[in-house]
Amino acid sequence: MILVDLTIVIVATPTIIDKLDASVNQVVWVSSAYMLAYAVPVLITGRLGDRYGSKYLYLAGLTVFTLASLWCGLSTSIEMLIVARVVQGLGASMITPQTMAIITRIFPAAERGKAMAVWGATAGVAMVVGPILGGVLTGWLGWEWIFFVNIPVGIVGFVLAVRRVPKLPTNEHRFDWLGVALSGVGLFLLAFGIQEGHDKHWAGWIITMIVGGLAVLCVFVGWQAVNRKEPLVPLGLFKDRNFSVSNVAITTMGFIAASFGFPLMLYAQAVRGYNPTQAALLLFPMAIMSILLAKFVGGLTDRVHPRLIVGFGFAMSAIGMLLMTRWLEPGTSVWWLCAFQVLVGIGNAFIWAPTAATATRNLPMHQAGAGAGVYNATRQVGSVVGSAAIAVLMSSRIAHFLPGAAVQGEAGANKIPDPHVADLFSNAMQQSLLLPTLVYLVGLVAVLFYERPKHTGYGGAPAATVAAPVEG
Template sequence: MSTIRSGEGGGTAPRPAPDARQGRFPLWVTILACSLPMFMVALDNLVVSTALRSMAVDLQASTTDLQWFVNAYVLSFACLLLTGAALGDRFGRRRVFVLGIVVFTISSIACGLADSSAQLIAARALQGLGAAAVMPLSLTLLAEEVPDRKRNLALGLWSAVSGMAVALGPVVGGAVVEGLDWQWIFWINVPVCLVAIPLVFAVLGESSVPASRLDLPGMLLVTAGLVSVVWAIVNGESEGWSSGVIIAAFAAGAVLLSLFVLWERRARQPLLPLSFYRKRAFVFSNLVSASMYFGVFGSIFLLAQFFQMAPVRTPLEAGVLTLAWTLMPMFVAPVAGALTNRLGGGRLMAAGLLLQGIGLAWIDLVATSDTPYSRMVGAMIVAGFGMGLVFAPTAAVVLASVGPQNRGKASGANNTVREIGGALGTAILSSVFVHYGSDRTAEEFVEGMRPAIWIGVAVVLLGALCALAIPRHVASSPGEEDDPVAERERTSVTP
């Protein structure tokens, strides 16, 4: 059972039942308190992409530098999500959530003040560290604050905010670069922080997992393993997928993650209980997340460039054209969240991924060097509608498949898989694009984009099949299955 820390004596007291807590603030205020910091973090995943050319001029950055302006954030963010969730369970979720907001904002200021590539890369890595605390705890705190009967609707609205951040990233980046300077894509985080922190303290209660201890060996092993794997993914295209350094990084990651699994089987309070992976709903929901982000992020990365070339447009114009796709989850995700219990999360995810696959295939079939936007907008609406059907049911199923005290760990694991899927999709689709085409002309760009997006279609449709394996009704098993000590006794191996 989660606890709330008292403000006077530093002890703990039982958290009141969710329905009893709902008299203080309307539901939308609670969602805003959890979602506003998450919006800031998600926005910075894509906001840099449309500002890279301006950064290259001002900082005299090389192509490798430009890649690390993006990858430094992705690397630290993806690899520390599990650690961020664990720190929240141990030291207080609200406390670590606010600390993540502060770190993210201070590093945003450092990004805005950077006058060299090295400074900006270091500040972006620090941003990812703060984001790794904000993202999983945002979802966990929301699940703690909202009563069960309203949880899926709240998750739908939370997902809509997340989708809006994805949608506005390229647009905000393009608008800021055209109207101001690239530094302002980081300075806009400061007023968000000034609003978010007092709102969080006013609206959200403190919670933690009683008597929890940090699994330091597990944290070190999983972080080192994920750093090796994610580094290999984001550098695979530039170094060559068959190069010795990439193969060595993948091998090191595999060894470290294998050691992590062996350690978790014996840990008294594991960072990631392996019992999660005996739950079909949890496993297949994570596969759905990975496949969706693989297809979505890889495809949007190419389409944002395609709209700047065929015909030639400004970054802002290209970002605006992608809104037909990326704004749809704002409208669809809340409805999908409300329907999750009635229709089943797996069914909604399968339908969403099928629509994404149809939309991507449609785009691929009509794309030419001079395709009118009117011929593509329908496909983008279909793909965006599908994306909206996936966000909220995935979050709902992942949280429902574990006990309340494990929501932070489950959220961290799901966000980690999601980010790795997005990084892998961008890297692989970019590599296929480079093999078959180039960005020298619109014709050559389309030649490379077509086979790349077909791979995205295949992965998304494979995810739809995984979604069909998710049980219609998902609930955590009480007692032993969520007990870390019982888990250790069941799975430990005698040396």
């Protein structure tokens, strides 16, 4: 549910632009606000789960998330919606690290791959199901229902968690509140500066925000290195090469998931004249391939070198995205677009689950929450930067190909009537999609540095890590 909400707004973007009288940049903030509020606290909420119990943090987060979803659906202005999404993101940040930490604790290392593969596959499927569900709900019931749908799911999830989620031993932790402040300020300054840069014509204060954000993040890393008590991000985790590589890989996937849908959905609705449901169905082949291959890839995760599995995934997705970028034109057959989505879906299926499993396989039990927090935070950092970057690129490309055109008018829910303008708008979206294509290649280079995991499934020494006892 919380991962679906990362991307569910994408298809509803043109409708929200019209109904709430918003700009493209404002609607992108509906996603960015959620991602930023999700990313900043997720480092500390993993530790809170270690200290007070993963089950209880999960239930609290689910309550906040579900109530915030109701608020989102009742919003009557774009500003109110953005604020509600911030609260929703805070709830999400309380939930996600607990799910990953529980899996890490109750499965021994040699068997953790299959369990984490389910977790990773769920994440991958959710990222592509989000736009499809958003399109169906927006087309049939209205944009508000992309948030209202969370309420029954949240209630059912709460009841099931109370009954079925185990209570695990807790650990004493000291909380690095200075680290929380530094990471939060740094991420906000960086994301806000990048996203608002084009709209504010890269004014001096915008550049200052971006540079300041990078400087604060550097100070944050330095503080983590010298903090001898208990840093927010234990840098020792990164001594495990596979944990480090997995964090780079999942950062790129967060970037891509938050960025590629905006140009594609605007193209589908503004150029081809699709309604939200029809536009969302362009992503259906990607979702289907992710679902069909989830079990197969999960079986490979404990037996095949992650460099081979994830490397294949990034290569296949990059090829599919590049072909889609090349053929994103007004007259392109929808079957070609679906074929390219199949390639991207095959690749994604080989990325999400193995990356999650490889990242956490060798984590010590007392750092399960911290490791899960770092992993999810890096993914969210990628999402925040990806959302901000694609907003800048789309705005600049539209301004380049359609100088003087009102963004709202060119990217609204109605089809562009002028064929020449539609062609120019397609060119703008084509060039915007080059960004996630290049990021796929960055991920490909990163995963080539995976090493063979040290556990019995790969023929190595038996893992010393065993499941923690479950109470209750």
